[in-house]
Amino acid sequence: MRIVLLGFGTVGQALARMLREQRETLAARLGTPPRLVAVTDSRGSAIDPHGLNEAALLAAKAEGRGLASLPGIGGSASSLRVVLSTPADVVVETTPSNLAMPRPALDHLLGAMRTGKHVVSVNKAPLAVAMPALLEAARHNRIGLAYSGTVGAATPFLHAAGRLAVGDRIVKVRAILNGTTNFILHRMFETDEPFNAALAEAVRLGYAETDPSNDIDGIDTAMKLVIMANHAARSSGRPAGVAYRDVRVGGIRGLAIQRVREAKAAGKAIKLIATIDEAGVRVGPEEVDVTSPLNTPRNVNACTFSMAQAGEVTLVGRGAGGAETATAIVRDIIEVTTGARVS
Amino acid sequence: MRIIMKFGGTSVADADRIRHVVSIIKAERARHQVVPVVSALDGVTEMLLDVADAAAKGDELAVETLLTQIRDKHLACAYALGAHDQVRPLIERLETLVHGVLALEELTPRSTDAIVAFGERLSCAMVAHTLGGVAMDGREAGIVTDDHFTEADPLMDLSMFQVREALTPLLDGNKPMVVTGFVAANQHGVTSTLGRGGSDYTATILGAALKADEIWIYSDVDGLMSADPRIVSAACLLSHLTFAEAVEMGKFGAKSMHPRALEPAAAHRVPVRMRSTFKPDHPGTLISESSGPAGPGGAGSVVRSVPMLKNLVMLTIGGASMVGRPGSAAEIFGALATQRVNVHMICQSVSEAGISLVINQNQADKARAALDGALRSRHLERTVELVGGVCVVAAVGAGMKGTPGVAAKIFSAIANAKVNVIAIAQGSSELSISIVVRAEDGPKAVAAIHDAFALSA
Numbered sequence: 001m002r003i004v005l006l007g008f009g010t011v012g013q014a015l016a017r018m019l020r021e022q023r024e025t026l027a028a029r030l031g032t033p034p035r036l037v038a039v040t041d042s043r044g045s046a047i048d049p050h051g052l053n054e055a056a057l058l059a060a061k062a063e064g065r066g067l068a069s070l071p072g073i074g075g076s077a078s079s080l081r082v083v084l085s086t087p088a089d090v091v092v093e094t095t096p097s098n099l100a101m102p103r104p105a106l107d108h109l110l111g112a113m114r115t116g117k118h119v120v121s122v123n124k125a126p127l128a129v130a131m132p133a134l135l136e137a138a139r140h141n142r143i144g145l146a147y148s149g150t151v152g153a154a155t156p157f158l159h160a161a162g163r164l165a166v167g168d169r170i171v172k173v174r175a176i177l178n179g180t181t182n183f184i185l186h187r188m189f190e191t192d193e194p195f196n197a198a199l200a201e202a203v204r205l206g207y208a209e210t211d212p213s214n215d216i217d218g219i220d221t222a223m224k225l226v227i228m229a230n231h232a233a234r235s236s237g238r239p240a241g242v243a244y245r246d247v248r249v250g251g252i253r254g255l256a257i258q259r260v261r262e263a264k265a266a267g268k269a270i271k272l273i274a275t276i277d278e279a280g281v282r283v284g285p286e287e288v289d290v291t292s293p294l295n296t297p298r299n300v301n302a303c304t305f306s307m308a309q310a311g312e313v314t315l316v317g318r319g320a321g322g323a324e325t326a327t328a329i330v331r332d333i334i335e336v337t338t339g340a341r342v343s
Numbered sequence: 344m345r346i347i348m349k350f351g352g353t354s355v356a357d358a359d360r361i362r363h364v365v366s367i368i369k370a371e372r373a374r375h376q377v378v379p380v381v382s383a384l385d386g387v388t389e390m391l392l393d394v395a396d397a398a399a400k401g402d403e404l405a406v407e408t409l410l411t412q413i414r415d416k417h418l419a420c421a422y423a424l425g426a427h428d429q430v431r432p433l434i435e436r437l438e439t440l441v442h443g444v445l446a447l448e449e450l451t452p453r454s455t456d457a458i459v460a461f462g463e464r465l466s467c468a469m470v471a472h473t474l475g476g477v478a479m480d481g482r483e484a485g486i487v488t489d490d491h492f493t494e495a496d497p498l499m500d501l502s503m504f505q506v507r508e509a510l511t512p513l514l515d516g517n518k519p520m521v522v523t524g525f526v527a528a529n530q531h532g533v534t535s536t537l538g539r540g541g542s543d544y545t546a547t548i549l550g551a552a553l554k555a556d557e558i559w560i561y562s563d564v565d566g567l568m569s570a571d572p573r574i575v576s577a578a579c580l581l582s583h584l585t586f587a588e589a590v591e592m593g594k595f596g597a598k599s600m601h602p603r604a605l606e607p608a609a610a611h612r613v614p615v616r617m618r619s620t621f622k623p624d625h626p627g628t629l630i631s632e633s634s635g636p637a638g639p640g641g642a643g644s645v646v647r648s649v650p651m652l653k654n655l656v657m658l659t660i661g662g663a664s665m666v667g668r669p670g671s672a673a674e675i676f677g678a679l680a681t682q683r684v685n686v687h688m689i690c691q692s693v694s695e696a697g698i699s700l701v702i703n704q705n706q707a708d709k710a711r712a713a714l715d716g717a718l719r720s721r722h723l724e725r726t727v728e729l730v731g732g733v734c735v736v737a738a739v740g741a742g743m744k745g746t747p748g749v750a751a752k753i754f755s756a757i758a759n760a761k762v763n764v765i766a767i768a769q770g771s772s773e774l775s776i777s778i779v780v781r782a783e784d785g786p787k788a789v790a791a792i793h794d795a796f797a798l799s800a
C-alpha cells in the first residue's frame with residue numbers, strides 16, 4: 001500500500017508514528033504493508049518509491065529541519081507535483097484547513113483523483129467549499145474519497161450521521177464540534193475567568209493556536225457542519241446541497257463573563273452550538289441545560305441527532321489530537337482501498 | 344442585474360457585426376454585470392470540420408484551400424478591427440495542428456476538438472480585443488468535461504464550482520471578459536467541445552453557476568414565433584414560454600435552443616431570453632418557469648406554437664415475426680444508434696405489426712443499411728419500407744396537458760384543410776402532438792392548426 005502524505009505537522013507526524021509502530025497490525029488489516037512513498041511539508045518533500053523511513057522524517061522535523069533537507073530523498077518538489085507524479089494507491093491530505101484559500105488543497109485532491117489515486121482528507125476547507133464537486137470527481141474517476149477525520153477526529157460523528165440518515169430521518173442536529181472553544185467556555189464556567197484569560201490558558205496548554213480566529217469566530221465549526229450536512233444528505237440519497245455561504249456563522253469572541261454567570265445561575269451553560277434543522281444551518285453561542293449531554297467538559301465534542309422515529313442519539317468524544325486524527329485516517333485508508341468507494 | 348450574453352455565429356459574422364455586438368455589450372455593461380459568450384464566425388465551424396476531414400484523408404490541395412479561406416476570413420476581419428496581433432498566432436497554431444493531422448492522415452475525436460475549438464478562440468480574441476477585454480476559453484472559465492471528445496459532458500458540480508471561483512472575482516473588475524462558447528477541457532486540461540447545444544450550453548452553465556438574473560441568447564431573429572413566419576405570415580412572437588415548452592419546441596427544430604442547453608437554466612431556474620442583435624431593445628422571448636400573460640400564444644393558449652420539421656423520411660419496419668416478440672424495438676434502435684441516426688419521431692400501431700420512424704432524409708441510406716444488416720443477421724423476416732418527402736408538424740403547449748379535445752380539434756382542422764395524415768404521435772409529457780404529413784402538405788397543416796388555436800397576432 002503506497003501512501004503519499006501531504007503535510008507533516010501534528011497529524012501527519014502522528015500518522016507516521018502509527019505506521020511505524022503498528023506496521024504488522026496495519027499490514028494485516030490492509031492486506032499489504034503500508035509504505036509512505038512521499039511526504040511533503042511547506043518547504044518541500046521527501047520521496048522514496050521503496051518506502052521512506054518514518055524515524056528519519058520525524059527526526060528531521062524534531063530538529064526543525066524541512067523534509068527537503070533530507071539527504072538523498074529530500075527535494076523541493078511541491079505537494080501538487082508530488083501528487084501528480086508519484087505512483088501511489090492513496091493520497092492523504094493533512095495540510096492546514098484554510099477556508100479563505102482552499103485551492104492548493106483542493107488541487108491536491110482533484111489531482112490525486114484524476115491520476116487514479118484514492119483520497120483521504122482531514123483537511124476541512126476543500127470539503128467545506130466544494131463537496132459536491134469532489135464527490136463528482138470521485139465518481140467520475142471511480143476513486144474512493146473519505147474524510148471521516150474532518151469532523152470529530154476519531155469520534156465517528158460522520159459515520160453516525162450517515163448511518164442514522166439511512167434508517168430514519170434526522171430532523172435536527174445540535175453539536176459541539178470545536179474543542180478549543182469548548183475548553184474556553186468550560187473554563188469560564190468553572191473558574192469564572194473572563195474570556196481573554198480563558199483563551200490565554202487554552203493557548204498556553206496548546207489547545208488553541210496563536211491565531212485562534214478560526215476557532216473562536218465559529219469558522220472551524222461551520223466548516224465541519226457543512227461537511228456533516230452534506231454527508232448526511234448523501235447517505236440518504238439526496239443531493240449534497242449545503243454550501244458554506246448558507247451557514248449563519250457566529251462565534252464566542254469577547255463573550256462577556258456576565259452571560260456565563262447568568263446562565264449558570266439559571267442552571268445552564270453557554271456552548272458554541274452547531275445546528276441543522278428546518279430553519280437552516282447555523283453556528284453560534286447558545287445555552288444548554290447543565291444536565292444535557294451537550295454540556296461536555298474541557299475540549300470534549302458531542303453531537304445530538306434528533307430522529308423522526310428513534311428519538312435522540314448522542315455521541316460524545318474527543319474531536320481533535322494527532323493520534324485521534326491519525327486513527328481516523330487509518331480507518332479511511334482501509335475504507336477507500338478495500339472497495340467501499342466514495343464514503 | 345447579472346446577465347450572460349451569448350452571441351451566435353451570425354451575430355459575429357464579420358467586422359461590422361462584431362463592432363455592433365461590442366456596442367451592445369458596452370451598453371449593457373454600463374448598467375449590468377455581464378459575461379459575454381461567443382460562437383465562431385458564421386460558417387467557420389463547418390470549415391474547420393472540413394479541413395480536419397480533408398487532412399485526415401491526406402487531401403493536401405483541399406487542406407491548403409480551406410486553410411487559406413479560414414486565414415483570409417479571419418485576417419480580413421482582424422485587420423478591420425486592429426486585432427491581427429491576437430489572431431495571427433492563433434491561425435498559426437491552427438495551421439500547425441492541421442498539418443500534423445495531414446502528416447499522420449489520422450484524425451481522432453480529440454484532435455477534431457483541438458481543431459474545431461479554434462473557431463471560438465478566434466472570434467473570442469477579436470471580440471475581446473474590440474471590447475478592450477480579456478479573452479477566456481471555456482477551460483479558463485472553469486468548465487471541465489468528461490473525455491467524450493466532440494460530444495463532451497460537463498462534470499456539472501465541478502464546473503459550477505470552478506466557474507464561480509474563476510469568474511466571480513472578475514464580474515466587478517474594470518476589464519470585461521469574453522468567454523468562448525462550445526469549448527471546454529477535460530480534467531487533464533485537454534481541449535474538448537460540448538457538441539449538441541454548443542455555445543448556448545456554455546452560456547447556461549455559466550448562468551446557472553453565477554446565479555445570473557437572465558441568460559440572453561442573441562441571434563438574427565426577434566425571438567421564438569408561434570410558427571415559421573414564411574409559412575404563416577400572421578405568426579406572432581411568443582413573449583413568454585415555459586422551459587418545458589421550449590424544450591419541446593427545440594426537439595422540433597424550431598429556432599429554439601437545444602434541449603440539452605436548456606437543462607442547466609431550468610434546473611437552476613435562471614430565465615433565458617432569446618433576442619435579436621438587430622433589435623437590441625426588443626424584449627424577445629423569455630423562457631422561464633412562468634407561461635407569462637394571456638393573449639394570442641400567451642398563457643391560456645392550449646397550443647402555443649406549431650413548429651415544422653422538413654426534409655424527412657419515414658421508415659416502417661414491418662413483418663409478422665415482430666408481433667408479440669419482446670425486444671423488437673430495442674433491436675431496431677440499437678442498430679440505428681450505432682450509426683448515429685437521429686430519430687425524430689416513433690409511432691407504433693396497436694397491432695404491433697410495424698414500427699414507423701421519422702428520420703432526416705440525409706440519413707435515410709445509412710439507416711436503411713443499418714436496419715437491413717441487423718435484421719438479416721438475425722434471420723428475421725421483416726420488411727423495411729421507406730416513404731420519402733414527408734415532414735412533421737407539431738402542436739406544442741403546456742396547456743394541452745389535461746385539456747380534453749385538443750387532438751380532435753387538431754385533426755378536424757387538418758381534415759378541413761384536406762391534408763392527409765400519415766402518422767401521429769403524442770409525447771408522453773403531453774406537451775405536444777406531432778403528425779407526419781406529405782412535405783407539400785406541411786405548410787397547409789401548420790396554417791390550419793395555427794388558425795384553429797387562434798394564434799395569429
Ligand SMILES: NC(=O)c1ccc[n+]([C@@H]2O[C@H](COP(=O)([O-])OP(=O)(O)OC[C@H]3O[C@@H](n4cnc5c(N)ncnc54)[C@H](OP(=O)(O)O)[C@@H]3O)[C@@H](O)[C@H]2O)c1
Pocket residue numbers: 006007008009010011012040041042043066079093094095096097098104122123124149150151153319320321322325
Ligand atoms: N490537529 C488536529 O487535531 C486535527 C483534527 C482534525 C483535522 N485536522 C486537520 O488536519 C490538518 C493538519 O492539522 P495539523 O494539526 O497537523 O496542522 P499543523 O501541525 O499546522 O501541520 C500542517 C502541516 O502542513 C504543512 N503545510 C503547510 N502548507 C503546506 C503546503 N502548501 N504543502 C505541503 N505542506 C504544507 C506544514 O508544513 P511545515 O511543517 O513546513 O510547517 C505542516 O507540516 C488541518 O487541515 C487540520 O484542520 C487537525
